[in-house]
Amino acid sequence: MRSSIFFLASLATLTSAARFLIHIPSNPLVNPSILPSSTHATLQSHGPPITAYLTRSNSFMFQNISAGSYLAMIHCRDYSFEPLRIDVSVEEALEGSGDKREVIRAWQTFLGNEWDNKGELRGEGGNGGVIEARPIDAKYYYQERQGFSPLSFLKNPMILMALFSMVLIFGMPYLMENMDPETRAEFEEMQKKSPLGGGTGNPAQQIQNFDLASWMAGKTDTGSARSRGQSPAPQTKKRG
Template identity: 75%
Template sequence: MQLSISTLASLASTASAARFLLQVPPTGLLNPSTLPSTTHATLQSSGPPIDAYLTRSNTFSFANVSAGSYLATVHCRDYVFEPLRIDVSVEEAVEGSGEKKEVVRAWQTFLGNEWDNKGESRGEGGNGLVVEARPVGTKFFYQERSGFSPMSFLKNPMILMAVVSMGLMFGMPKLMENMDPEMKEEFEEMQKTGVLGSGTTNTASQIQNFDLASWMAGKTDTGSTPRGQSPAGQAKKR
């Protein structure tokens, strides 16, 4: 194949026209023989870009390229390729010999940077140079649908907080009950003396006595003191 292209190019070669190949190397990312046949490469400098189709041997052959500096891009539906800068010049092979030859140089290039800001060299040589065109990424067109899953729902911090506080609310009385009487007494003593820090205020008892059902039923709290004391008063009345 290479032979055919080189011979083909020699047909058309003129004084200052170079020919070279862009080759898609097989990498872990991409098996080049799976590329769609619409993959093509362009050389852009001025006027209509030079276009080359993908061949059976995973190459793009450019023949008859006149001297200049070109932006080479491989266009593909499924992969993104790195852009290349390709300079074609006619130079004297040996200084002073007068014999001029085409020289092709290739570098990595970066869009949005100055043209002189070249990257790594991707090859240099005369006619028939093979330059690797490397893919840098796969195109993934689709958006994942975030489906509903119970685990993701449970991982929500709000839900976690609610679950923990719920556990405390229901678990604490149970814990207290299971404690042996001595421990319990000691605990109550501690609460009274305010070791736990809540003895002086009745916030803890408020929370413990919190009437969820009536709160949900829409009863408005008029104040914690009368409610907290009323059961005691009632008991006295009896």
């Protein structure tokens, strides 16, 4: 007698509680068979969340889940999974039949949005229904250390400038030599006319006479330009 009451009682609890499975299918991003055994899923609604650990068949078993709307999360060390909304309800299979059954529906959900804002359906069914869990991304915990690489070294503008001037320094004489005499004469004529080659002073000297102190002191652009414009000439004269 006692056992039969117990049996009935257990049956009663069974009818109001659903069981379902969240399954991780094999996909190109993750091979679920290599996930660590600490991977687990939680169902949060009210009070302590319900936890289920990963089984050998790459799924999470939930049993005795009472009706309600749950936020399901899968916690894994190596991959992040999309959050799910799982609704468990007791509905009549056919209207008016009085035969009530659990119905489980699962959708994608978006954290930080309205709860009613559901995404794609991820599973639907009665007791023992299967819900699909989709991984989003592999978790990468580490920061790359910027090591020495020749390519990044070459990408540096200062290095590019230095290389360019190197090419000029070492390449120009060759160019000059290989020019035919007429072109060379023309070129030299051009150089005499150009401001760089002319008597206004050469850039090296200009750089030498650059007033670093006043520039550091933060003089305005116009002032420094003026001083830069004026100073070189007298100084070259003095030296000369």
